[in-house]
Structure formats: structure tokens, C-alpha cells
Amino acid sequence: MSNIKDLNTSFKTMRTISLACIIGFVVVAVSAGYGFYKVTQDAGRRVYVVTNSGSAAALAVQEDTHTPFEARNMVKGFMKTMFGHDQYTFKQNLDAALPLIEGSGGRRIFENFNRGQVLQNYQRYSARSVLDVDSIYLDMKTRPYSGRVYTKQRIFIGDQQRQSLPMAAKFNLVETDRSDENPYGLLITNFDYIAYNPPVSREEKEFLQQQEAERQRRLRDAAAGAGVAPPPGYSTPAPADGSPAAPGAVPPSQ
Incomplete structure (x- = not known):
């Protein structure tokens, strides 16, 4: 048992x-x-980077993504650096801006500077230019990204501002590798100047309508005080799109 x-x-x-x-x-x-x-x-994502000091293994990162804030900041920095300088910062600013734009577009801007003797005029008149970015509009729904930028370039002779020139451009943005010279990973292509005609926002339209309505009211009050009838063109309200009516112009009947 x-x-x-x-x-x-x-x-x-x-x-x-x-x-x-x-x-x-x-x-x-x-x-x-x-x-x-x-x-x-990891082995499938492993790449080898060849440098002057040899080769090194690295893991490929996932597809980079860019935000509208990053793209807008890149375009703003490019415009202010490329078109704002003096005799002392001219070369330095161009060296910083040119890596952000494709070669042909950068050369075209640089050749325009040479033809206009920009650097020579800076030196001759102790001049400088300052660029103010008014607005940037981006479309990042499709690749390549596209956009427009509206700016004003102020020209100074000594301490006196002589000119304020509106300047606008359209462009595309393509994705590229990030580097010390281009930390954004975006490259400006198809850069071309356009007419300065920025879109009007809803708030701006409402302000223009209010401004026009106030102007019409003052004209009617002034005409009534003088005992005369106001001109027909001034008694009409502003157009529906917010653009001020041309003086003396009567909008077409609806």
C-alpha cells in the first residue's frame, strides 16, 4: 500500500x-x-550613412509631418531674411535664406539684386531694407504644398524711411531632408512675384461696411444741414462684398 x-x-x-x-x-x-x-x-529600417569619417548604421524614421505653423514660420523667416538686410548683413542673410529655396529660384532673386545694385546702393547711401510680413496663406491638403505671402518692404536712407513697397509672391513647398542649414525639412519651389491683392477676411469686410455706412451717414447729415439733397451715388450703402463704393458711382439695380 x-x-x-x-x-x-x-x-x-x-x-x-x-x-x-x-x-x-x-x-x-x-x-x-x-x-x-x-x-x-529594425533591420528592415536600418540604413547606412556614409560620411568622411566612415559609415554608420541608423534606423530610418517614419515619414515626417509638417504643421501649418512650422511651414508658415519657415516662409516668414525666409522672406524677412532674403529681402531684409543692409551692407553688413547682406551676404550673411542671403547665405541663411538660399538653402530654403530651390537653386533656380534663389539664383533668380540674387541676379535681380545684382542688376539692381542692391549692395552697392546700401554702401553708397548707408541704406537698409526691412521686410514686414502682412499675411501668409497656405494650402497643405495636397502635395506639393502651395501658398502666397504678402509683405511690405520698407527702405531707409540713414534714419529716414523713404519708401514702403508692397510685395507678394506665390510658391510651392516640397518636403526635403532636415539639416543644419534647413531645419524645417521644407524647400520653397516655383517662387514667383504676384500682385499685392491679399484676400479680405470676414472681419475686415464687416469693418469696411461699417466704415462706409458711417461715411454715408456723415454725408447725409452734412447735406441736410446745408439744405441740399445728397448726390445719389453717396446715398447708397456699401456693396455686399465689403468693398467701399466708388465716389459718385451708383451700384447697378438688383
Whole structure:
């Protein structure tokens, strides 16, 4: 009887040990499989960067994404640097701005500066230019991104401001590698000048309508005080799009 009990005890012990070994083997197998999967995934994303000092392995990052804030900040910085300088910062600013625009577009702007003798005029008249960015409009729904920028360039001779020139341009933005010279990872392409005609926002339209309505009211009050009828063109409200009515012009009947 004692031998039977010992046999049962030994069987239970062996069964427990066997189950523990099986569970341990499964855990090890799953861990090894997951580790192998991670290694193969990283190996597939591994690239080699060749430099003057040799080659180094690196993991490829996922596709970079750019926000409208980043793109707008890049365009603003480019415009202020490319078109705002004096005789001391001319070369430095161009060196900083040119990596942000494609080669042909940058050369065209630089050649325009040379033809206009911009640097020579800075030196001759102690002049400088300052660029103020009024607005930037971006369309980042499709690639390549597109946009327009509206600015005003102020020209100073000594301490006196001589001119304020409106300037606008359209452009595309393509994605490129980030670098020390271009930390944004965006490159300006198809840069071209356009007429300065920025879109009018809803708030600006409402302000123009209120301004025109106030002007019409003052004209009517002045005409009534003088005892004369106001001209027909001045008694009409501003057009629906918010643009002020031309003096003396009667809008067409609806």
C-alpha cells in the first residue's frame, strides 16, 4: 500500500515538473519570437550613412509631418531674411535664406539684386531694407504644398524711411531632408512675384461696411444741414462684398 502511495506522489510530482517545463518553454519561445520579430523589423529600417569619417548604421524614421505653423514660420523667416538686410548683413542673410529655396529660384532673386545694385546702393547711401510680413496663406491638403505671402518692404536712407513697397509672391513647398542649414525639412519651389491683392477676411469686410455706412451717414447729415439733397451715388450703402463704393458711382439695380 505504501508503494502505491509513493508511486502516486512521484507521478504528481513529475506531472507538475513537466507542466512547469512546458509553460517555461512556451514563455521562452514567445519571447524569442517577439525578439526576432523586432530585430527583423529594425533591420528592415536600418540604413547606412556614409560620411568622411566612415559609415554608420541608423534606423530610418517614419515619414515626417509638417504643421501649418512650422511651414508658415519657415516662409516668414525666409522672406524677412532674403529681402531684409543692409551692407553688413547682406551676404550673411542671403547665405541663411538660399538653402530654403530651390537653386533656380534663389539664383533668380540674387541676379535681380545684382542688376539692381542692391549692395552697392546700401554702401553708397548707408541704406537698409526691412521686410514686414502682412499675411501668409497656405494650402497643405495636397502635395506639393502651395501658398502666397504678402509683405511690405520698407527702405531707409540713414534714419529716414523713404519708401514702403508692397510685395507678394506665390510658391510651392516640397518636403526635403532636415539639416543644419534647413531645419524645417521644407524647400520653397516655383517662387514667383504676384500682385499685392491679399484676400479680405470676414472681419475686415464687416469693418469696411461699417466704415462706409458711417461715411454715408456723415454725408447725409452734412447735406441736410446745408439744405441740399445728397448726390445719389453717396446715398447708397456699401456693396455686399465689403468693398467701399466708388465716389459718385451708383451700384447697378438688383
